[in-house]
Amino acid sequence: MDTIQSIKQLCDLMDTRQASSYEITSEYLARIRRIDKQLNSFVSLHEEAALRAARLADKNRACGRIKPLTGIPIGHKDVFCVKGERTSCCSRMLESFVAPYSATIVQNLEDAGAVSLGKTNMDEFAMGSSNETSIFGPARNPWNLDRVPGGSSGGSAAAVAACIAPACTGSDTGGSIRQPASFCGVTGFKPTYGVNSRFGMVAFASSLDHPGTLTRSVEDARIMFDAMSGQDLLDSTSSRAPASSNTSAATRMTLGYPTSLFSDLPFSITNALEEARKILEGQGNTIIEIDLPHFDNAVAAYYVISCAEASANLARYDGIRYGHRSMHGSTFDSLCEHSRSEGFGQEVKRRILTGTFVLSVGHYDAYYVKAQKVRRLIRDDYLRAFEKVDLILSPASPTTAFRLHALDREPTEMYKQDQFTVPVNMAGLPAMSIPCGFAEELPVGFQMIGPHFGESRLFSLGVQFQTLTDWHLKAPNVLA
Amino acid sequence: MDDATLARLGHLSRILLKDEEQAALLQDLRTILRFVDEIKSVPTKDVEPLAHPLDTVQALRNDSVIDDIERDKYQQVASQTVDGFYVVPKVIDS
Numbered sequence: 374m375d376t377i378q379s380i381k382q383l384c385d386l387m388d389t390r391q392a393s394s395y396e397i398t399s400e401y402l403a404r405i406r407r408i409d410k411q412l413n414s415f416v417s418l419h420e421e422a423a424l425r426a427a428r429l430a431d432k433n434r435a436c437g438r439i440k441p442l443t444g445i446p447i448g449h450k451d452v453f454c455v456k457g458e459r460t461s462c463c464s465r466m467l468e469s470f471v472a473p474y475s476a477t478i479v480q481n482l483e484d485a486g487a488v489s490l491g492k493t494n495m496d497e498f499a500m501g502s503s504n505e506t507s508i509f510g511p512a513r514n515p516w517n518l519d520r521v522p523g524g525s526s527g528g529s530a531a532a533v534a535a536c537i538a539p540a541c542t543g544s545d546t547g548g549s550i551r552q553p554a555s556f557c558g559v560t561g562f563k564p565t566y567g568v569n570s571r572f573g574m575v576a577f578a579s580s581l582d583h584p585g586t587l588t589r590s591v592e593d594a595r596i597m598f599d600a601m602s603g604q605d606l607l608d609s610t611s612s613r614a615p616a617s618s619n620t621s622a623a624t625r626m627t628l629g630y631p632t633s634l635f636s637d638l639p640f641s642i643t644n645a646l647e648e649a650r651k652i653l654e655g656q657g658n659t660i661i662e663i664d665l666p667h668f669d670n671a672v673a674a675y676y677v678i679s680c681a682e683a684s685a686n687l688a689r690y691d692g693i694r695y696g697h698r699s700m701h702g703s704t705f706d707s708l709c710e711h712s713r714s715e716g717f718g719q720e721v722k723r724r725i726l727t728g729t730f731v732l733s734v735g736h737y738d739a740y741y742v743k744a745q746k747v748r749r750l751i752r753d754d755y756l757r758a759f760e761k762v763d764l765i766l767s768p769a770s771p772t773t774a775f776r777l778h779a780l781d782r783e784p785t786e787m788y789k790q791d792q793f794t795v796p797v798n799m800a801g802l803p804a805m806s807i808p809c810g811f812a813e814e815l816p817v818g819f820q821m822i823g824p825h826f827g828e829s830r831l832f833s834l835g836v837q838f839q840t841l842t843d844w845h846l847k848a849p850n851v852l853a
Numbered sequence: 854m855d856d857a858t859l860a861r862l863g864h865l866s867r868i869l870l871k872d873e874e875q876a877a878l879l880q881d882l883r884t885i886l887r888f889v890d891e892i893k894s895v896p897t898k899d900v901e902p903l904a905h906p907l908d909t910v911q912a913l914r915n916d917s918v919i920d921d922i923e924r925d926k927y928q929q930v931a932s933q934t935v936d937g938f939y940v941v942p943k944v945i946d947s
Contacts, residue, residue, distance in 0.1 A: 470930055471929075471930065473926050473927055473929065473930065565907075566906045566907060567907060567909070580904060580905055580906065604912070606912060606914045609911050609912060609913075610905070610911065611912060612907065612909065613909070613912055614909070667895065670891065670892055670895050673888060673889040673890075673891045673892045674889075674892050676885065676888070676889050677889050677892065684866060688866075688867075691867075692932070693931065693932075693939050693941055694930075694931050694939060695930040695931055698932035698933070702942065703942055704942050704943075704944075705941050705942050705944050706867065707869075707942075708941070708942055709867045710867045710868065710869040711869060713866075713867050713868050713869075714868050714869040714870075714871070717868070719874075722868055722878070723878065723881055723882070723885070725866050725868060726859070726862045726863070726866060726868065726878065726882060727882060727885050727886075729862045729865050729866040730854075730858075730862055730882070730886070731889075733861075733862070733865065739893065740889065740892075742902050743892055743893065743895075743897065744889075744892055745902030745903050745904060746895075746897035746900040746901070746902050746903070747892050747895050747897065748902075748903045749900055749901060749902065749903035750895070750897070750900060752903060752906060784881055784884065784885060785884055785885060785888040788888070799906070800906055801905075801906025801907055802906075825906075825907060
């Protein structure tokens with residue numbers, strides 16, 4: 374079996390009986406055992422269950438019961454519950470939590486025939502942009518092991534880039550799919566808010582959390598999206614509006630390009646972005662300048678809102694009903710305090726305390742309500758832009774993958790990593806990060822942003838770009 | 854942001870702050886608040902706060918009785934239970 378295989382190619386192998394799901398799944402498990410000591414991209418493996426599911430998939434194929442993902446092994450970010458398996462969120466708080474049910478998107482993927490390989494590494498509770506806050510240690514970038522894979526879905530991005538999983542799920546609250554996709558040279562996609570169910574995904578900031586995927590191509594992202602998405606009555610914010618992955622949407626589009634936002638970027642990033650722009654222009658797409666006046670306020674407003682929501686969501690970890698329970702504390706309150714202090718890492722504590730501050734008496738209006746007003750201005754900027762354009766282009770990240778520990782003592786510098794992705798979550802828009810080149814031997818990605826429920830436009834333009842380029846076909850030689 | 858405010862936040866969020874981590878946390882929170890303070894300069898007169906990115910109505914399930922109370926299953930993830938109850942430190946003085 375070739376090293377680099379897309380979901381589509383793996384399906385072809387099974388359709389033509391060149392390989393069974395059992396053989397394919399075994400091969401990926403062997404690759405993980407062989408090289409993941411270097412990457413640390415998986416934090417748990419479901420070997421027995423995966424091989425059992427693969428055998429069942431082979432039986433189903435033999436009987437003609439073939440679904441879009443029958444027999445395809447995939448990894449799940451450790452933020453998603455998989456029934457009977459540990460879901461730790463890479464936190465001591467949930468280190469021994471075994472999920473009694475599966476997340477809806479996990480169930481949807483299994484219903485479409487997917488085989489769960491295991492759980493991938495992430496920043497603790499998805500709070501981070503480098504995958505360094507995981508209790509299992511950082512995942513590493515397969516293009517350069519001294520560099521971070523990005524975060525928080527760093528394990529998923531590293532695993533797909535290194536070809537030790539054909540595709541993985543991820544979650545994106547402020548860029549946690551698109552930034553690691555950019556750092557690792559893979560395709561990262563999150564649909565419109567509410568299109569993928571959040572049920573069974575450990576909550577960080579509920580109005581900003583978007584489940585999505587990391588894949589080797591746009592075509593694979595589309596296959597995963599078709600299987601994952603749909604209204605879910607178990608998620609009260611699940612959308613009833615139909616989202617389409619139809620790639621026959623308009624082939625020539627008007628693309629917005631907010632050049633003024635890119636002035637401070639390193640040449641290597643803007644150069645790759647310019648090349649991508651020229652390729653798209655060459656295909657008959659029209660590029661026009663657009664303005665997003667409140668773009669620069671997004672990261673600050675995002676940190677107020679996301680920390681506020683995190684402080685409320687993480688209040689549930691009391692050490693009593695589930696999660697880490699301290700051996701100390703003789704009263705209910707002190708047991709809670711000890712359990713939470715021992716269970717949460719530093720970044721999580723910082724965000725809970727920040728969120729508690731902005732929600733507290735005397736600060737609520739000045740911070741939380743103010744940030745929500747700024748959020749409306751940001752969303753309205755996009756709505757106005759989409760009156761003129763079909764999609765918006767931008768970088769996915771202001772840098773390529775940085776060195777491990779480079780931003781350890783710079784929490785706000787780390788937050789700025791998400792400057793191009795955060796505004797999209799504030800507006801709940803669908804977006805995709807696609808590899809578009811290299812800078813100093815590290816991948817660079819560009820981002821396409823769509824209007825609400827404009828997934829089909831993203832898939833159309835993404836497929837168009839990947840038909841003309843081969844950046845997505847490159848892989849690091851970590852398997853060699 | 855001072856020591857007293859940090860102590861109050863620690864109490865409100867039920868996080869015990871160790872002496873050795875307080876100085877660094879205080880510094881971090883000051884830096885974060887300076888960083889987010891920029892939103893105060895954005896003109897927002899007559900702007901309604903936005904709590905949800907989509908203008909949609911929340912979907913509701915049918916208000917019907919379901920027989921889905923699997924206490925044993927969901928209590929398996931708790932550290933300490935007895936006869937279907939969660940065990941907590943004594944909360945009522947004798």
